Amino acid sequence: MKSLIRPARRFTLAIVLVLAFGGAFALYTNEGMSQEQRDEVLIKAIPFVAVFVAIVLAFIFVVVAIAQTLHGRVPERSYRPIEGLIVGGIVLGVLALFQGWRIFAYEYGFLLLLFSTLAFMIWSHITPMSITGSRLMPRLEQRAHVIGLIAGGLLWAVLALGLILDARPTEPYGVRRQVWELMMTEEERTETAEAARSEHRTSQAPLFALISLLPGAIVYFATREAVSITRSHISLPAEEATISPVEVSELTAD
Secondary structure (H helix, E strand, C coil), X not given: CXXXXXXXXXXXXXXXXXXXXXXHHHHHHHXXXXXXXXXXXXXXXXXXXXXXXXXXXXXXXXXXXXXXXXXXXXXXXHHHHHHHHHHHHHHHHHHHHHCCCCHHXXXXXXXXXXXXXXXXXXXXXXXXXXXXXXXXXXXXXXXXXXXXXXXXXXXXXXXXXXXXXXXCCCCCCCCCHHHHHHHCCXXXXXXXXXXXXXXXXXXXXXXXXXXXXXXXXXHHHHHHHHHCHHHHHCCCCHHHCCCCCCCHHHCCCC
C-alpha cells in the first residue's frame, strides 16, 4: 500500500488543479463576459471538459491502484471466470442495445455495457498469478465457498430487487399524462395498467434477475479467494515465479 501513496498524491493534485481551473474559468465567464459570449459552445464546454478530465484521472488512479494491489495475486481459478463474466456482460449489453423489441432492455443494456466495459478495462490491467503458482495453490476449503456464495447471493438479491422495484410500472404506465387523464376511459386505463404490470412480471423482472447474476458471481469468486486461509501461501507474482538455479556444490551423487 505504501507504493500507492506517491501516485495518490500526484493524481489528487492533478484532479484538484483541473477542477480549480474549470471553476475559475466558469467564475470568470459569469463575471466578465456577456450572455452572448457565455452561450458560445467553446466557452460552455471548457468547465464540462475540466470535470470530465478529473473523472478520467480518478478512474485511471483506480486502475493503477487495483492493478498494483492485485498484481500476481489472483489465481487462474478465479481470474479467468471473472474475466469471462465481464465479457459476458459486454455481450449481453451489446445484444440488448441492438434488439428492437423492448425499450427497457435498450436502456438497461447501455448501462450494463458501460459498467462491463469499465470493469474489463480495470481487470485487463491486472496480472494474474503464474500458471505454475496457480497449480500449486491448495484447494479452496468449503468455508471459503460458503462465504463466497452468501456474499454473492446477497448482492444478487439486493441488486435484482432494487432494479425490479425501481422499474415497477406506475401511473400513467407509459402513456402521456394528458391522454391518460382526458382521453382514456376507465376500462382502457385498467387494460393499460394490467398490460404494463404483466410485462414487468414476465419480461423485466427475469431480465433484471439475469443481469444481477453477473456481479453476484463476480463477488462470489472474489470473496472466496479473499477469505480463504490459503491466501497466506500465495506464490510469487507472475514475473517472479521462476525456478531458482541450484548450485553445483549442492548436488550429491546417489
